[in-house]
Amino acid sequence: MDSQPRTQTDVDPVPRSGRIRVAVVFGGRSEEHAISCATAASVLRTLDRTRYDGVGIMTWCPSAWVLVPDDPDALEIRDGRLPQVEDTGRAVIVPLGGVETVWRAVGPDGLEDLGEVDVVFPLLHGPFGEDGTIQGLLELADIRYVGCGVLASAAMMDKHIMKVVFASAGLPVGPYVVIPDVQWRRDRAAALDAAKALSFPVFVKPARAGSSVGVFKVDRPEDLEVAIDKARDHDPKVLVEQGIVGREIECGVLQGRGTDAPRVSECGEIEVVSGHEFYDFEAKYLDEDSVRITAPAQIDDEVRARVQEIARTAFEVAGCEGLARVDCFVTDRGEVLLNEINTMPGFTPFSMYPQAWAASGLSYPELVDELVALALERPLGLR
Incomplete structure (x- = not known):
């Protein structure tokens, strides 16, 4: 087992073409299936095919992981229509590690080899994907992947456990x-009484x-x-x-290389300008005109520094890897409260996380490249 972090030059050999093989895993069993598809469309369209080879495209249907066509257009949200990936009948067999490293698919024409994969890019949102489940599977199979590990993914997915962890570290969370x-x-009745004690x-x-x-x-x-x-x-x-009366300010965090500290982006602000009481599902994905995303946010330097400090600390306290988006509230008095952390944030070019990094000088394609490089650098096993 590796005892030191590997670098991109000493990871397991890439295919003879010299390009890195990336398997994009998306879809999933949660209610956020469609959002995962839209995220995958953006990443698939962005991957530089001169650098990345044999991109495996897999999703989780109710029956199995399946191999689906390389068609980003079919995965986008268009005219209020949410995408849904259908079972193609080509079930993917994930290698379980050890001497078995070749991915395969079983379909109408029998067994087919898909080759080896250097890194998995899991673009699953919600339970049964973002919550440590797929991360655990990949850990067992000794497969490198983008993003947070099992514990950080599971703990930060559960908003109750997340708040307990952050409060114990002295980070400011709301009632x-x-x-x-x-x-x-x-x-x-007792549960209702406890909740009604809130303002x-x-x-x-x-x-x-x-x-x-x-x-x-x-x-x-x-x-x-x-x-x-x-x-x-x-x-x-x-x-x-x-409810916290204040501005919703968000900050992207990107793991540092090697032993470097996590990097934080410019802050961004989300404002619901019409049609919705708050930033709900429809406002996020189906009614773009109702929301204004501003990056960098128009906030004073002291507040910006405080949000970035909280974001970096939350990332480290949670044991995150790869990426995370940290969401805060800033009250009229300038108080900053930590709302939540998202270990697989929305990742289209129009989502807050990529926009915040674009405002910091890191473009969407560069961000994708950096996340793959970080995954390749990470050692297998306990770390």
């Missing part, structure tokens, strides 16, 4: 109440979901129970967060 499934079923409005959200799926703004205590039941349709564990 909240967690309602586990067993508590809701055992004593609903309204509150936001009710699934503890382990993203893209604002199943998130509800509640202005009155009498509407809280219905909102919790609706959020439970997405996750039996629910968080109730006290």
Whole structure:
């Protein structure tokens, strides 16, 4: 097992073409399947085919991982239509490590070799992908991959555990109440009393979901129970967060090379300008005109430095690798509160994470290249 980080020059040999083989894994079983497809479309279109060879394109259908056509256009959100990847009948067999390193597919024509893969780019959002599950599979198979490892992915996906970790490190988090499934079923009244002790409005959200799926703004205590039941349709564990009046400021974090400190981007700001009470799923993906993303954000230097400091610290406290986006609230008094961290943020060129890095001088293609290079540099096994 490797004891020292590998560099891009001493990783396992790339194919004879000299190009790096990247398997893009996207789709997934969560409610964010369509968003993952849109993210994959952007990455696939951006990958420089003079540098990257034999790009395996796989997704998770209900029955299996499948090999799908290299067609980014079919994966984009167009005219309000969310993409959906269908089962192609070509099931992918992931090698389990050791002497077995060749990826294969089983289809109507039998078994076909897909060759070896140098790095996996997992572009899955939500449960069963972003939450440490696919990361664990790849770790077991000794396959390098882009992004955070098992623990950081799992802990940061669960907004309750995330807040516990950050609060224990002295990072500023807002007031909240967690309602586990067993508590809701055992004593609903007590759970409601705890949540109603927060100042309204509150936001009710699934503890382990993203893209604002199943998130509800509640202005009155009498509407809280219905909102919790609706959020439970997405996750039996629910968080109730006290609403914070302030600006939503976000910062991208990129792992440093070798032993270098994590790099932080310019800050960006998200503003809902029409049609939505908050930055919900429709505002994010289906009604672009209702939202304004500004990078760099128009904030004073002291606030910018504080957000960047919190972002870098959160990344290190969580044990993140590769990339993460850290979301903060900045109140009218200039107080900065940590909202959450996203270990696989939206990754189209129009998403906040790439825009924040573009404002920092790192273009979208350069960002993709850097993430692949970081994955190749990372050692296998415990680190």
